[in-house]
Each structure stands twice: as structure tokens, then as C-alpha cells.
Amino acid sequence: MNFKINRDKLFRAILYGSAFFLIVLIFGFFITFILESSESLTKFGFGFITGKQWDPVDGHFGALPFLSGTLITSFLGLIISFPISLMIAVFLSEYFYKGFFHNVIKTAVELLAGIPSIVFGFWGLFALVPLIREFQLSIGIEPYGVGIFTSAIVLSIMIIPYTASISREVISMVPTDVKEAAYSLGATKFEVIRKIILPYSGSGIFAGALLALGRALGETMAVTMIIGNSNSMPTSIFSPGNTMASVIANEFTEATDSTYVSALIEIGLLLFLVTALINLVGKYIIKKTVQF
Amino acid sequence: MENQVLNIQNFSFYYGETQVLKDINLSIEKNRVTAIMGPSGCGKTTLIRAINRMHELTENTRTEGIIKLYNEDIFELDPITVRRKIGMVFQKPNPFPTMNIYDNVIAGYNLNGIKLKKSDKDIIVEDSLRKSALWDEVKDNLYKKGTFLSGGQQQRLCIARALAMKPEILLLDEPTSALDPKATSHIEELIKELRSYVTMLIVTHNMGQAARISNDAVFLYLGELVEHGKTKKLFTTPQDKRTEEYLTGKFG
Ligand SMILES: Nc1ncnc2c1ncn2[C@@H]1O[C@H](COP(=O)(O)OP(=O)(O)O)[C@@H](O)[C@H]1O
Ligand SMILES: [Mg+2]
Numbered sequence: 001m002n003f004k005i006n007r008d009k010l011f012r013a014i015l016y017g018s019a020f021f022l023i024v025l026i027f028g029f030f031i032t033f034i035l036e037s038s039e040s041l042t043k044f045g046f047g048f049i050t051g052k053q054w055d056p057v058d059g060h061f062g063a064l065p066f067l068s069g070t071l072i073t074s075f076l077g078l079i080i081s082f083p084i085s086l087m088i089a090v091f092l093s094e095y096f097y098k099g100f101f102h103n104v105i106k107t108a109v110e111l112l113a114g115i116p117s118i119v120f121g122f123w124g125l126f127a128l129v130p131l132i133r134e135f136q137l138s139i140g141i142e143p144y145g146v147g148i149f150t151s152a153i154v155l156s157i158m159i160i161p162y163t164a165s166i167s168r169e170v171i172s173m174v175p176t177d178v179k180e181a182a183y184s185l186g187a188t189k190f191e192v193i194r195k196i197i198l199p200y201s202g203s204g205i206f207a208g209a210l211l212a213l214g215r216a217l218g219e220t221m222a223v224t225m226i227i228g229n230s231n232s233m234p235t236s237i238f239s240p241g242n243t244m245a246s247v248i249a250n251e252f253t254e255a256t257d258s259t260y261v262s263a264l265i266e267i268g269l270l271l272f273l274v275t276a277l278i279n280l281v282g283k284y285i286i287k288k289t290v291q292f
Numbered sequence: 293m294e295n296q297v298l299n300i301q302n303f304s305f306y307y308g309e310t311q312v313l314k315d316i317n318l319s320i321e322k323n324r325v326t327a328i329m330g331p332s333g334c335g336k337t338t339l340i341r342a343i344n345r346m347h348e349l350t351e352n353t354r355t356e357g358i359i360k361l362y363n364e365d366i367f368e369l370d371p372i373t374v375r376r377k378i379g380m381v382f383q384k385p386n387p388f389p390t391m392n393i394y395d396n397v398i399a400g401y402n403l404n405g406i407k408l409k410k411s412d413k414d415i416i417v418e419d420s421l422r423k424s425a426l427w428d429e430v431k432d433n434l435y436k437k438g439t440f441l442s443g444g445q446q447q448r449l450c451i452a453r454a455l456a457m458k459p460e461i462l463l464l465d466e467p468t469s470a471l472d473p474k475a476t477s478h479i480e481e482l483i484k485e486l487r488s489y490v491t492m493l494i495v496t497h498n499m500g501q502a503a504r505i506s507n508d509a510v511f512l513y514l515g516e517l518v519e520h521g522k523t524k525k526l527f528t529t530p531q532d533k534r535t536e537e538y539l540t541g542k543f544g
Contacts, residue, residue: 175386177382177384177386178386178388178389180346180349180382180386181382181386181387181388181450181453182388182399182403183346183349183375184344184346184375184379184380184382184454185375185376185379185399185400185403185404185453185454185457186372186373186375186376186400186403186404186457187372187403187404188372191403191404191405192403195402195403196388196390196403199390200389200390
């Protein structure tokens with residue numbers, strides 16, 4: 001008897017310990033970032049976020065081009081990816097919920113999630129960049145090939161599995177009797193999907209999109225290879241640019257003086273905060289919209 | 293026969309290779325309540341789900357014979373049309389959880405993309421809720437979620453939702469089996485009152501309920517229609533030995 005109680009206590013202690021450990025870890029993370037970027041933080045203050053110029057040789061460290069780069073590529077990627085992912089999810093859960101076709105597409109989506117990002121980078125570089133260059137030539141703009149738009153497309157493909165698989169899961173959780181009620185009133189399959197299934201699974205789908213966005217915000221390798229690594233403010237979605245993650249990856253090994261290193265770490269801190277902020281806002285929206 | 297709403301002729305039903313309804317013949321008259329009785333698994337649900345072609349949502353089902361709604365074979369109509377004309381109430385109350393009470397009642401129109409003026413909708417909603425004896429209880433909370441209602445109220449909401457489409461027939465599949473006795477008797481009263489508006493087919497394995505609310509009764513056994521007649525007659529002088537055994541509790 002006593003032994004059983006003790007074991008229970010021990011188990012609880014381990015659970016508490018693990019949870020506590022995680023909090024300490026995140027806190028420690030945060031402290032390290034702040035300490036390591038303190039030089040840049042004190043030197044540039046808020047101007048770091050609003051500064052449009054990043055010129056380490058002249059000592060200009062403004063991160064706005066990268067902040068914009070990250071937000072534009074990620075949101076654009078999400079906008080392109082979302083409808084495709086949602087259609088895949090609906091297709092898998094309502095039209096082909098079993099059988100050969102279902103398995104082929106489901107496996108393809110799963111494979112997509114397992115492809116290393118450097119492979120996406122190569123694919124973007126060798127397959128997509130020439131196409132985009134053609135397109136840019138045809139509409140008469142500077143044919144960079146690489147850039148924000150190219151990155152957004154590659155990101156949109158990379159994040160499909162996140163929205164698609166979570167959406168598929170929540171869509172398949174819509175109770176059969178609720179769907180049947182709609183059919184019994186004379187609704188067509190399309191009407192049931194649009195007016196019953198999607199509203200029911202809306203917040204879950206939103207959570208999937210949020211996860212996908214988080215993935216896009218932090219994606220480093222593929223984007224670094226195809227965004228063009230330009231440090232000036234993007235002027236159009238076809239401009240070459242840099243994201244927060246790609247500029248760190250690209251310049252960290254070259255950063256020689258301490259201000260430069262500290263500024264790059266501050267970009268890391270900024271990325272951390274932006275991701276956290278978007279997640280918090282998303283969670284808040286989900287909470288506000290869950291109605292049942 | 294003018295009064296004949298539904299006429300089922302030589303109807304058989306198969307799940308894959310298994311035949312679960314065997315050569316059913318049944319005609320239903322207007323503004324009457326017909327109880328479908330029979331032991332569990334005898335095919336009651338299958339029969340009423342075939343009447344509004346809900347069985348087509350299940351894979352591998354096949355039917356033989358015809359089911360006429362007035363003079364048209366439902367299998368020659370569009371299933372959408374059939375389902376708008378034949379309403380259904382399910383075993384477990386299933387209001388739409390994303391919608392408020394008002395939208396639940398008018399859902400048939402919204403789902404089908406039928407545009408109505410707000411004033412027309414208001415009339416339909418109030419009328420349907422009055423018919424389902426729910427109006428007084430919910431009239432001040434029309435814009436609250438239907439899922440906050442009690443089980444019995446939810447089931448009456450589902451009845452209102454079906455009535456809103458002004459169906460020719462209302463199919464009810466054991467509508468009280470998930471409810472407590474008080475809610476059950478409330479629904480039974482309601483069904484008696486609704487008779488003047490709509491023809492009803494109600495599946496029940498509660499014999500008392502069948503006796504209380506139905507005009508006619510059908511006894512199904514192992515997929516066969518054993519007996520059909522006036523409820524009183526079927527209960528007092530059953531013609532078939534199997535009906536008698538069922539009524540005296542020998543099986544089911
Ligand atoms: N989807 C299905 N697939 C195969 N067999 C089924 C299915 N649904 C019901 N059945 C079978 O059909 C018979 C009749 O079922 P049902 O109509 O639900 O009976 P009841 O409503 O009278 O209890 C049962 O033997 C049941 O096992
Ligand atoms: Mg049943």
C-alpha cells in the first residue's frame with residue numbers, strides 16, 4: 001500500500017519536474033539571447049527594428065528588411081498553400097476517404113513532410129528559379145529568378161503537410177449524425193462541406209494554418225538558397241531579399257566584430273518574439289472563435 | 293387512393309450480399325401516425341432510411357422495388373428533392389452545433405441556398421417552433437446555441453428543423469430512445485398534435501409508445517413485414533403468431 005502511494009508521489013514529482021524543466025529551458029533561452037545581444041540592444045535600441053539599412057561595414061544595423069522578408073514570404077506562402085492544403089484535406093476526408101487514391105495522396109503528403117529542407121532549396125534553385133526568371137522576362141521586370149516570391153512558393157509547398165494533415169484530422173472528427181442531419185434536409189455534399197463541415201472544423205483548421213505559418217517563419221535552409229540574400233528593403237514581391245533566419249545563416253560565419261555578432265543574435269531574438277507573438281495571437285483567436 | 297402518401301411495393305434491401313429487407317409492401321395514408329415495431333436488427337432503421345434515400349450515403353447498398361411518394365417513384369426523383377419532401381428525425385438529437393436556435397430551424401433553407409426574406413424566415417421559424425411546442429421555451433433565446441438546450445428540447449428543435457421544410461412525411465427513428473421519461477412523454481404528446489400537419493412514420497421498440505401515439509402499426513421481423521394494420525387491432529387481435537409472440541414479450 002505504502003509503496004503504491006510512494007510510487008504515485010514519485011511519478012507526480014517527475015511530471016512536475018519535467019514541466020518545470022521546460023519553463024526553465026525557455027527562460028534560459030530568452031536570457032541567453034538577451035545577454036548575447038545586449039551590445040546591439042543598447043546601441044541601437046528600437047531603431048534596430050525600424051532601421052531599413054543593414055550595412056555591417058559602415059556599422060548600420062537595421063533589421064526591417066529581414067523582418068519584412070520573413071513576414072512577407074511566410075504570409076504569402078501561407079496564402080498560396082492554404083487553399084491547396086484545405087482542398088487536399090477535404091478530398092482525403094470526404095471524397096476519397098479510403099482506397100488506392102486516398103493512400104497515394106496521403107503518402108505523398110506525408111513524404112512531403114519528411115523531405116529535408118535543403119532538398120527543397122535545390123529544387124527551388126534548379127526547377128523553380130529558371131521558371132520564375134522566364135516569367136519575369138515575359139512581364140518585363142528584372143529577371144532575378146531568386147527572391148521573395150520564389151521563396152514564398154517553395155515555402156507554400158513545404159508547409160502543405162501541416163495544414164493538410166491537421167485539417168484532415170479535424171474534418172474527420174465532425175460527427176456523422178450532424179452531417180446526416182444536413183443531408184436529410186436535402187443538402188448536397190458541397191453544401192454540407194461548406195456550411196457544416198468547414199464551420200465546425202474552422203478553429204482546428206486555423207490551428208493547422210498557424211502551425212504551418214510557424215514553420216514558414218523559421219524555415220532557414222531552403223529560403224537562404226533561393227531568396228537572393230539581398231539586404232535592402234524589398235520593393236516588390238519579386239525583389240531578392242533576406243529573411244531573419246536566412247540572414248543569420250548567411251552572415252553568422254562572416255561576422256567578425258562583436259557588434260555584428262550581437263546584432264545577428266538580436267535578429268534571432270526578434271524571430272523568437274515574432275513567432276511567439278503570432279502564436280499567442282492565433283491561440284487567442286482560436287479561443288474567441290470556438291463556440292461549442 | 294387520394295389519401296395514400298407513400299406506397300412501398302415489392303421492396304428489398306441489400307447491404308452488399310446480405311438481404312436485410314425482403315419484399316416489403318406497405319402503404320401509408322395521409323395524416324396518420326404509423327409505428328414501425330420489431331426486435332432490434334430486424335430492419336426498421338434500414339426501411340425508413342431508404343424512404344428518404346439516406347441509405348445512399350452508405351456504400352454497398354442496393355435496393356429492389358419501388359417506393360412511391362404520391363404518384364412518383366422516389367428512385368426516379370433527385371435525392372435532394374426527395375429529402376426536402378421527406379423529413380427525418382434521428383435517434384440521437386443532432387442540432388447543428390455551430391448554429392444558434394434560429395439558424396438551426398431555418399437550416400434546411402440556408403443549406404439548400406434558398407434565399408428568403410428575413411420576415412418570411414421569421415414566420416417559418418416561429419411557426420415551426422410553435423408546432424414543435426418549443427416556442428415558449430426558446431423565444432427569448434433564439435440567438436443562443438441550440439446545443440445548450442436539454443436533450444428533449446434539442447430533439448424538439450430537430451423536429452422543428454424538419455417541419456420548417458414543410459415535408460409531406462416525417463420519419464422518426466426511435467426519437468425518444470435517448471431521452472428521459474418526462475421528455476419522452478412530451479415528444480409523444482407532440483407527435484399526436486402534429487398529426488394534422490404531417491404524416492408520420494415512427495420507429496419504436498417501445499410497445500407502449502406505439503400503442504399511445506400511433507394509428508397504424510407495422511410489425512417487422514427478420515426483414516419481413518409480418519403484419520400491418522390499425523394499432524388497436526394489431527395489439528388486440530394479432531393475425532400472425534410472430535406478432536403475438538412479440539407483443540407478449542417472447543422476443544425482442
Ligand atoms: N451499414 C451496414 N452494413 C451492413 N449491415 C448493416 C448496416 N447497417 C445495418 N446492417 C444490418 O442490417 C440489419 C438491420 O439493421 P437495422 O435496420 O439497423 O435494424 P433496426 O433498426 O431494426 O435495429 C441488421 O442485421 C444490421 O446488422
Ligand atoms: Mg434502428
